[in-house]
Amino acid sequence: MKMEFPGFDRAPIDIHTHFNHGAEGEYDTPAYAGTHRNGLDFLKGEYARFGIGAYAASTYAAVMSDRGIPEENAFLHEMLRADAQLFQWVVIHPEKPESFRQAEELLEHPRVLGLKIHPQLHGYRICEHGDRIFSFADRLGATVLMHPAAITEMPRFADKYPRMRLIIAHLAEQAHIEAIRGAKHGNIYTDTSGGLSVLNRVIEYAVEQVGSEKILFGTDTYALAAQYSRIALADVPHSDKENILFKNAMRLFPRAFGE
Template sequence: MSTEQIPAIDVHAHYGRYSRQGVDPKIEEFMTASAELVVRRARLANIEWTIASPLKALLPRLEGNPIGGNEEAAATIDNTEGMLQYVVVDPLTPATYDQAAEMLQKPKCVGIKIHPEEHGYPIVEHGRKIFEFAARHRAVVLTHSSEQNSQADDFVPFINDYPEVKLILAHIGHGWDGDVSHQIRAIQRCRHENVFADTSSARSITPGLIEWAVKEVGPERILFGTDTPLYHAPMQRSRIDYADLSDSDKRLILRDNAIRVFNLNLGS
C-alpha cells in the first residue's frame, strides 16, 4: 500500500497559545492552535495519534507555567480523541516532579517533556536528577536539542548511565551553530540503543537530511514528529511519505518505532 495509508504517530506536538517576545503577533496567531485544531490537522494527514505538551507550560521563554500547563493538559488531552500527553518537568519548578509521578500513572500520559532552553537551565547541571527520576518511572523523555543549554552531546553521559530511560532528541538537523549532525552524532556515541531523534525540524525539509540520518543510525532510531502547531503537520508528514527511503523504513519512522518506544497497544 502507499505509505500515505499508514496511520502515523506524531511524537512531538503541542497545543495552545504561542507567545514569544519579539515575534510578529500575526506569526504568534499562526502558531497558536487548540487541541481540537491540532487533531483536525493531524487527521488530514492520516496521523492517528498526536503526543503533545501544552505551550502554556513552556512559553513565554522563562515565564511558562509548567504546573498549570500540566493540569490543563491532563484535562484537555483526556477529553481529546487522538491525542496523548507528555507531562512537562522543569527542574527549576521542583513540584513538577511530584506532578509528573502522579500523571505518569494515567493511561494517556505516556512520557516526559523537558525544555532546557524555554525554562532556562543547562542540562549538564540538572540532567542527573531528571534522568534519575525518569529511570524510576521507566519513562520516555522528549527533549529539545541542540542549543547552548541542550547540546545533544551533553545528554550522552546521563543516558549511558540510565539504560531504563528512552530519550528522544528533538529536531534532527537543528543546531545553534548551524551543524546539522548534533542529534545523529549523539546517538552514535551512546552505549545503549535507547536514544532516538525525531524529524520535527524546519531543517527536515532540506533534501537528503532525513535520508542521511537513516543511513547513519538506521531507520529504527528515527521517529516522526511535527512540532505542530509551530509547523504544519501535513507538510511534515509529506516529507516522510516522499523521502528517498524504502516503504519499510517509512513505516518504522511513521508508526512502528513509536509503538515500540512508548510501548503503545494500538494494534497494527
C-alpha cells in the same frame, strides 16, 4: 515517471506537538499572525485531513515559560478524557520539585508517554541539572523528550542512566546522529519535528547512519503537509517510513499505541 504518495497500513502518530489554548505566556509571534496557527482546532483539522491517528502534546504555555507548569500539565491531562487521539508529555522543570511529584503520578496514565524538558526556554543548563532529571526518568523507566541542548553531552547521561530513553527533538544536525550512535545502551532517539526536516538529505542521511528505528515522526505544529510528506516521500525504503511514522512509537510506547 511520477512519484505517487504512498499509502500506509496504520495511521501515523505525531509524537511531538504543542498548542495554544488562551493561557498566559503562550506561543505568540506577532509577525506570524495569520501565517501560523497554534490552536488545537486548527491542528486537529489538519490531522483529520491527512489521516494522522494520534498526537502527543504538551501545551505551549508549559514550555514557553516556567510559570504555571503544573497547572498546564493538569489542564492537558484533563483533556485526555474528551479526546481519544490526544497523548501527553508531562513537562518538568529541575527547579520545580512539584513538577516531578506531579509527573510521577501522571505517568501512570496509559496515554502519558513521558517527560518533556525545554532547557532553553526554561532557562537552565541541562548539564547542570541532567543528573536530577535523568536519574528520575531512569528510576521510573521513563522516556524524556528534550528540546535540543548540549547534544554532544547526552551519551554520557544516557550511558549513566540506561533505563531512561531520551528523544532529542528536531533532527537536523550531525550532532543528533553522533549522539544516537554514541549511546552504548542504544537509548537515544530523535524526532523529525520542526522546520529543519526540510534539509534535503536529513532523513535519508539519518536512516543511513543510525537506522530508521531511532527516528520518530513529529511536527511541532509546522505544516503537516510538509512534515508528513517529507517522510512519506523520503528517498528511503517503505519499511523505514513505517518505522518513522508509527512502528517505532508503537514499539516504544506499547501501552499507549498497542501493537
